[in-house]
Amino acid sequence: MADTGQETWQTSACILCECNCGIEVQLDGRRLARIRGDKRHPASAGYTCEKALRLDHYQNGRHRLTSPLRRRADGTYEEIDWDTALDEIAERLMAVRDEHGGDKIFFYGAGGQGNHLGGLHTKALQAALGSPYFSNALAQEKTGEMWVDAKLYGGHTKGDFEHAEVVVFLGKNPWQSHSFPRARPTLRALAKDPGRSMIVLDPRRSETAALADYHLQVRPGTDAWCLAALLAVIVQEDLCDAEFIEAHTTGTAPVLDALAGVPVTEYAARCGVDEELLRSAARRIATAASVTTYEDLGVQQAPHSTLVSYLNKLLWILTGNFGRPGTMFLHSAFAALAGGSGKSGRGRRTPVTGAKIISGLVPCNSIAEEILTDHPDRFRAMWIESANPAHSLADSRAFSEALDVLDLVVVVDVALTETARRADYVLPAASQFEKWEATFFNTEFPHNAFQLRPPVLDPLPGTLPEPEIYARLLRRLGAADEGLLTTLTKAAHTSRAAFGQAFFAAVGEDPALFGLAPYLLYETLGTAFPEGRRATAPVWGLAQLCAMTYPDAVRRAGFTDGDALFDAIVATPSGVTFTVDDWDDVWTYVRRPDRRFTMEIPELIEKLRELGDPGSPGSSLTSAAYPLVLSAGERRSFTANTIYRDPTWRRRDAQGALRVSPADAGRLGLSTGSAARLHTERGSAHVVVEVTDMMREGHISLPNGLGVDHPDHGTVGVAPNDLTSLHHRDWLAGTPWHKHVPARLEALGPVQTLS
């Protein structure tokens, strides 16, 4: 670690969204005093948005925990020492396992927007306890898309936005939410160039929609009709890329057949988009030299979400926009973000409700249902790390009740969150600037980068980095054979090569050890590393796997093997390009024996056809009692999930106003600054109103990340999931419809405090 002098800039990354822009930090004591973008970072190249500059609110917030906590019978907490906490937790985990089975211990989280290294170690704990069930936030946004991806080509796709002629955003507002490198400069360049076009599907005139050439201002929840109509125009006007379809797909005929029958005029009316605008957007997509698309929460957390994911992918596949600069791609991965391709888990279901498990993840909306039952297979204990599900899952009340009935809940966090307040034990983690950290949001092509960030500070006294927490617990569980640990440690102190041999020989002999790998590496190889670098040992293992999986691309990136790659990663804190591909190589990432896209997904073609039924459900869930559609959880310039808990980090919109259209405001007698009461089927909340023509009539919107408790400021703003329900969810993936909550609004009169 560098010294803490004022002049030194230390290398790190922003932890607020999946871009993880590279930053440089100047310390003042333990304060992150100055922050700037890191020009050497392979993806962000010096860019940050305004949020990164306020990271000291995370690092030094008053919410930081400094001691393990144990819950007393009256619900208050007492501080206990680490040994006591870990002894008791180990004992109670073993008791649950011995009485009910390890599979009754459910794991949630294990990595947020900036920290995925701890998650490796939770996998080892799962392996040690025999606990196959887990989930995280991806199972309330991306699992529908993942399921479609697995059927079509077996990998994750992203787009080359920087070079695309036409970019389509579906329920995505990258001006605020980013999600691809240097989002704002990229959007500005797109908007400025008369030869390029931006198409946005959003009921709201978002910051991104305001820059768009085509704003398809759909009625909330009707994207499936809009996309079906766009595709139908392309098919019916014979604008598909027939050559691409012939060369690279199978099973396309039934898809084309279904689209040939779509009545465009009727569907345009259904989604509330002008038919001519829709037709011209379709033609723009079909005739562009290159197109990329991005679907996000506005469609993934709304009706027809999995169908919409399919239709989105058909849009770029049928027009041949894959595998060339400016189009869509599959990419390498430094480590799997979710449960891998789910090969071993194909067809898995949850034990009580039989919900589909996708990419290894239990649907978030099913978790409470898996617990609040007397079914013998219900979960009995829960391990939660780096997540705040009592705030972030649909229907917080149901989830909190579920936590309360469990035999054991352990939370590992930096803060006493809404979730931690329901735990039996809370373990205080060192912050993401106090330990080695990394994320596996490495999704670019043809150059893909991974950054391993060294700590800029020592752990806050009383806290421990996750690898150490898990190692201490796994020792108590007797997870690994002592003889094996001794052999591996000896090899590690002999040479890296000797260790590699011994390690892979041991895992080859007993494949069950693979699950414990992060722990084994930390315990053995890590002890041979220079002081302070022990926690990087699991990354050595990942580097080996990466070099085995993509030998050519890793070699092109300049690394002869996994050891060379690992050494470069540790020596290059701004991040390393670990694979270099050629656009022609993109087909090697298609996980199909024939390297073709498998287009026919019968379940979804059926759903596509059902859109034509006059009585088909779900253009809206509104009713006389709940006439409005609430989007619960919009990304704004001053929201960052619940990573910042101190409300004073917000320069504007401190209370997280409810955005309302002028038409609805007029009808309800509301103006900006008015107080109102918001009701949904599941709850009600006091809100402050902002009247804005961003909103379309009938659509209202609350920000995400508010309504968290703070020791000095109390709870500011509305916790969105006090208002959502478990039951509005995708029929296939179980993903919640957070952006489509039926609601009613009543004026309460003016308030003083809108800043």
Ligand SMILES: Nc1nc2c(c(=O)[nH]1)N[C@H]1C(S)=C(S)[C@@H](COP(=O)(O)OP(=O)(O)OC[C@H]3O[C@@H](n4cnc5c(=O)[nH]c(N)nc54)[C@H](O)[C@@H]3O)O[C@H]1N2
């Ligand atoms: N500032 C900020 N940035 C973030 C985050 C943050 O908390 N704050 N969180 C990060 C995370 S975890 C994620 S997953 C991403 C999410 O990033 P986004 O998905 O871009 O975020 P949202 O604002 O939730 O939703 C995007 C848009 O969907 C629109 N929408 C609502 N209903 C509908 C509908 O029925 N149809 C369509 N087509 N659109 C609809 C909304 O009006 C909104 O403009 O952001 C990441 N970036």
Ligand SMILES: Nc1nc2c(c(=O)[nH]1)N[C@H]1C(S)=C(S)[C@@H](COP(=O)(O)OP(=O)(O)OC[C@H]3O[C@@H](n4cnc5c(=O)[nH]c(N)nc54)[C@H](O)[C@@H]3O)O[C@H]1N2
């Ligand atoms: N209604 C509604 N609900 C939503 C959404 C929505 O749009 N609307 N969006 C959903 C989406 S897309 C997402 S991604 C989720 C996000 O919700 P969650 O996955 O629950 O995650 P975060 O709010 O990002 O909380 C991260 C937690 O990690 C803790 N933390 C930070 N650093 C560390 C560390 O180094 N170690 C440990 N152990 N803990 C740490 C923080 O204190 C915080 O408690 O919310 C989802 N919920």
Ligand code: SF4
């Ligand atoms: S919030 Fe996201 S886009 Fe903004 S600086 Fe942080 S990582 Fe980059």
Ligand SMILES: [Mo]
């Ligand atoms: Mo997310």
